[in-house]
Amino acid sequence: MMRLMWVGLVVLLGSVGIGVYWSHDGFDPESIRGATVVITGCSTGIGEEMTYQYARLGAKILITARRENRLKEVVAKAKSLGAQEAHYVAGDMGKAEDCERTIQTAKEKFGRLDYLVLNHAGSSLGSVDERAAKLQTWDQDLDMDFYADFVDINLISYVRLASLALPLLKESSGHIVVMGSLGGKITFPYFSYMTTAKFGLDGFFGALRVELMKTKQNVSVSYVVPGFIRTAGAEEMVKKLPGGEKMLETAAPVKETAYTIIRGGATRTREIYVPSYTWVISRIRMFPGWLQDYLILNVFSP
Numbered sequence: 368m369m370r371l372m373w374v375g376l377v378v379l380l381g382s383v384g385i386g387v388y389w390s391h392d393g394f395d396p397e398s399i400r401g402a403t404v405v406i407t408g409c410s411t412g413i414g415e416e417m418t419y420q421y422a423r424l425g426a427k428i429l430i431t432a433r434r435e436n437r438l439k440e441v442v443a444k445a446k447s448l449g450a451q452e453a454h455y456v457a458g459d460m461g462k463a464e465d466c467e468r469t470i471q472t473a474k475e476k477f478g479r480l481d482y483l484v485l486n487h488a489g490s491s492l493g494s495v496d497e498r499a500a501k502l503q504t505w506d507q508d509l510d511m512d513f514y515a516d517f518v519d520i521n522l523i524s525y526v527r528l529a530s531l532a533l534p535l536l537k538e539s540s541g542h543i544v545v546m547g548s549l550g551g552k553i554t555f556p557y558f559s560y561m562t563t564a565k566f567g568l569d570g571f572f573g574a575l576r577v578e579l580m581k582t583k584q585n586v587s588v589s590y591v592v593p594g595f596i597r598t599a600g601a602e603e604m605v606k607k608l609p610g611g612e613k614m615l616e617t618a619a620p621v622k623e624t625a626y627t628i629i630r631g632g633a634t635r636t637r638e639i640y641v642p643s644y645t646w647v648i649s650r651i652r653m654f655p656g657w658l659q660d661y662l663i664l665n666v667f668s669p
């Protein structure tokens with residue numbers, strides 16, 4: 368009996384120790400106070416929520432999206448929550464000049480840049496959510512104009528913005544946070560355009576990360592691997608799917624997701640898995656091909 372209690376105690380202390388070790392990432396919320404942050408895609412969703420959380424931590428924020436009326440509201444709320452400064456640039460990140468204007472404005476307003484959070488997602492050719500909800504294969508719905516535009520907005524503009532911001536980020540030993548996806552680690556049917564962009568981001572920013580290390584430049588690169596996050600947009604899309612209501616129950620809350628990303632960016636975390644189950648699912652790439660295909664087709668595909 369005594370022995371069993373000792374074993375129990377050792378196991379308990381051991382697991383608490385491991386838990387503390389894993390959760391201790393040295394995040395100091397105070398490090399965000401006064402930090403300068405550019406976030407893209409903030410008129411709604413995870414970007415909007417990250418804006419409010421950076422604001423509460425006392426950051427100086429510049430946000431972008433296309434809808435100016437929404438940006439005005441988000442900036443006003445960010446100020447009321449405690450942002451030291453909050454500005455917006457209304458623009459289309461698919462356009463080179465709007466990317467240039469965004470980074471130029473950050474330079475003029477702040478004179479330095481600590482965080483570049485690349486988060487926007489969309490298409491200039493209609494709603495991506497509506498397209499996604501149709502669950503059609505590439506072959507059933509192939510549209511090269513949509514594809515090229517999607518890659519421009521969701522991949523090339525991320526590279527452009529990071530390239531424009533690098534001189535500023537180097538000066539301040541800054542951070543780049545890239546919103547990837549579980550669809551940037553494993554491939555799903557019906558989302559070929561999305562997996563193209565998200566794998567592409569992992570490819571480009573993975574190379575940039577090691578190049579920065581190799582040339583001893585102190586700019587960190589974090590690639591975020593979100594699972595299904597309960598944003599208004601995601602909710603709309605999923606409701607149109609068969610069994611969508613059930614899927615919603617498994618979606619992760621936006622608030623926790625935004626906090627995990629901010630924390631991971633600040634602690635220079637290489638890859639941010641949120642919720643953490645996305646780490647486990649990403650590991651299926653290590654399995655033999657036939658098993659990967661079986662799991663994708665029978666377990667993980669909508």
Ligand SMILES: NC(=O)c1ccc[n+]([C@@H]2O[C@H](COP(=O)([O-])OP(=O)(O)OC[C@H]3O[C@@H](n4cnc5c(N)ncnc54)[C@H](OP(=O)(O)O)[C@@H]3O)[C@@H](O)[C@H]2O)c1
Binds near residue numbers: 411488491520600
């Ligand atoms: N929600 C999820 O379950 C989930 C899962 C995996 C990955 N992610 C990734 O996480 C990020 C945020 O997702 P979310 O669900 O929060 O997205 P969302 O709700 O659809 O918001 C996307 C934001 O991007 C902006 N945007 C779209 N096209 C733009 C353009 N051409 N130029 C500038 N801004 C543009 C939109 O604003 P305007 O329309 O006003 O321009 C909006 O503010 C994305 O990179 C997404 O791929 C999300």
Ligand SMILES: *[C@@H]1O[C@H](CO)[C@@H](O)[C@H](O)[C@H]1NC(C)=O
Binds near residue numbers: 539540541585
């Ligand atoms: C890199 O920058 C961070 C601050 O963002 C700093 O804590 C760290 O010491 C720097 N590392 C090197 C090698 O200069």
